[in-house]
Amino acid sequence: MSNNLSRRKFLKVVAGSGIAGFGVMVTGCKGESPGGKGWIPDQYQGKGDFPVALKGRVSIAADNPSIERDDEKCILCGQCIEACEKVMGVYGNYPLPLKKEVACVNCGQCSMWCPSGAITEKRNIKDVLAAIEDSSKHVVVQTAPATKVSLGEEFGMEPGSIVGEKIVGALKAAGFDAVFDTCFSADLTIMEEAAEFIHRLTKAQDEIPHLTSCCPGWVKYCEYFYPELMHNLSTCKSPQSMLGAVVKSYYAQKKGINPEDIVSVSIMPCTAKKFEAARPEMEVDGHQDTDFVLTTRELAVLLKYKKVDLTKVEDAQYDSALGESSGAGRIFGASGGVTEAAVRTAYFMATGSNPPDALLEWKPVRGMTAVKEATADIPGVGSVSIAVCSGLKNARDLLDGIKASGHSKWQFIEFMACPGGCIGGGGQPKADASLIADAKLKRIDAIYREDVNAPKRCSHDNAEIKAIYKDFFEKPLSEKAEKYLHTSYTNRHDRLFD
Ligand code: SF4
Ligand code: SF4
Structure with a gap:
């Protein structure tokens, strides 16, 4: 962009701007490779020379639907800036003073790098628990492919453990009315996108x-x-939003359920999916495709609150109509x-x-x-x-x-x-710095x-995909x-x- 600032000029402006959210001293970045050493920054790994120099932090708008920060935990270490600038190319790539909004693509990578746990996803666990406990609601949930190879880590299992059928059993034990597979709607996405x-x-x-x-x-x-x-x-909408749209149309018709009574929940490895779910474009006939998104980490909290142990739960199968995947x-x-x-x-x-x-x-x-x-x-x-x-x-x-x-x-x-x-999404389980790169490779291996x-x-070749085209689309x-x-x-x- 011609109107982008250079990094040097950007930092100069930041240092003089006094914008809330930027730290008292902004320094240049070190030369370490971004993202390569996991979420715990170098200065915590060995020498123990805490406290580190204050380096500022990313701004987070109060109405950000994906992430939030507990200011009491923030130590102004600047790791969120490292992630936002060097991995995501957002921070430092827009002019100051800020114009109409705080730049953020909702990826949540800053939450993975924040060593103090100050940045987290904006949690929707209470919303989902309230829906499950409301007997007038039919609560459906979908599970993303990346969650099926990572949730086990939150329960002490090896990275790369495939726990798709265990997640289905766990979600049914937790009280969801129907469990669908985002891999089904990934197949639907492919039909449209190809x-x-x-x-x-x-x-x-x-x-x-x-x-x-x-x-x-x-x-x-x-x-x-x-x-x-x-x-x-x-x-093409994403698989998350396609599944939400067919839940409140095709599935609602098949089951004779008023779409108004359906609550559509998704389990995602991603904090940006919370932003996507809230987009005004992601609705049909006045019904938002997705009502609530939980990250993989949030699902672990919800299951533990419900006393559902993923390692002990019975395997179960996805529900039909939207459960088969290639x-x-x-x-x-x-x-x-x-x-x-x-x-x-x-x-x-x-x-x-x-x-x-x-x-x-x-x-x-x-x-x-x-x-x-x-x-x-x-x-x-x-x-x-x-x-x-x-x-x-x-x-x-x-x-x-x-x-x-x-x-x-x-x-x-x-x-x-x-x-x-x-x-490697921003809502995935965190791991020790020495293990995260290996964990990602094991998750990929499990996917294939x-x-x-x-x-x-x-x-x-997916039979339920053939059926939805024959009967609906x-x-x-x-x-x-x-x-x-x-x-x-x-x-x-x-x-x-x-
Ligand atoms: S990474 Fe976390 S602790 Fe460090 S400055 Fe950012 S929000 Fe604060
Ligand atoms: S969510 Fe992503 S874009 Fe937003 S502040 Fe964090 S790293 Fe930057």
Whole structure:
């Protein structure tokens, strides 16, 4: 952005601004690699030279739906600034004085890095408990793929333990009326997004490169900093919001339940999902798609409050209609998963055949690397060039490169705000600094084991997906699908910039 400040100039302005929320002394950052050493900062790991220099902190607006700070716990160590600036590319990338709002994409990475526990997610546990205890309400809950490979850590299990069926048993024991799988709606997202991508490739080239839209932190980042690319964003709602929309329409009709009486809860690895749930665009027929979002960490608190021990609970199965998932839906939780899943179904939509084995084990798009590149050869469509990016600072570098060169060499780009994708989300279990990198790799490994072990590997083979199109949506991108499953975006640029 031409009106961005350089870091040096930004800090100079901050130091002289007196804006509440910035510390008394703002120093430059050290050279350590951001995000690579877990959430406990260097100065706490060995030498014990506490107290550290005061370095300031990020501003958090009182009405931020995702995170909050307990000022009594804040030690002004500046770790939240490190995360917000160096990992997410937000702090330091807008001018001061602040304009219409405090810049925040709600990612929660600052909560992962805050050593004193001052920053946490804004909790909705009491709201959900009240809904469960209200007998007039039908409370449904969905569980995200990344939560199914991480919640066990909160109960002393090894990172990478797959606990999906245990979570279903635990949620039923805790009193939820129906438990659905976000991997089902990830399959639904893929049906819509693959069809949309093929349409853009063949008939709407001005909307290429196609940018994924399932990560709410990335979407808000695009709205703040790259509004000129909003028309390249997929119009598909995220799996969270798609599932909420079909719960209050298709499922409500099937069960004969008034949508007004349904409370739609989601369990997510992500604090930005709380922001997404509250977006005015995420409603249909006057019903908000998602009523409450709990992070993985909040779910652990809720289950412990309800005295449900995940290690002892009986396994249970997801409820029907919105409970079946393919391997493609299960890999959404890792960076590259959306891309791999979309390519599997785009291949089928273009050729009428399932993809070859190489595209079912598509290694170039997997793993923690910041930017991965790959090419998919799809008969009838051609050679599709793809990039997969996680970590918003990496997204900034990639997009600024495209802007500088004037063109994109990629036709499809997946963006995930958090490094490694949702497995590293801001609502995930925290771990000791020496263990967090290993924990993330084990969560990724578990995600791909889930895929390999799935009876069906492709979204279009999911029997409940076939049923919802036969009984309700007719076909991808139909008028009804557009109404319930697609959305629009809001240009937020002028909230930060003149
Ligand atoms: S990381 Fe936590 S303790 Fe440190 S300045 Fe930020 S809010 Fe305060
Ligand atoms: S939630 Fe993300 S964008 Fe917001 S202050 Fe924290 S690190 Fe920065």
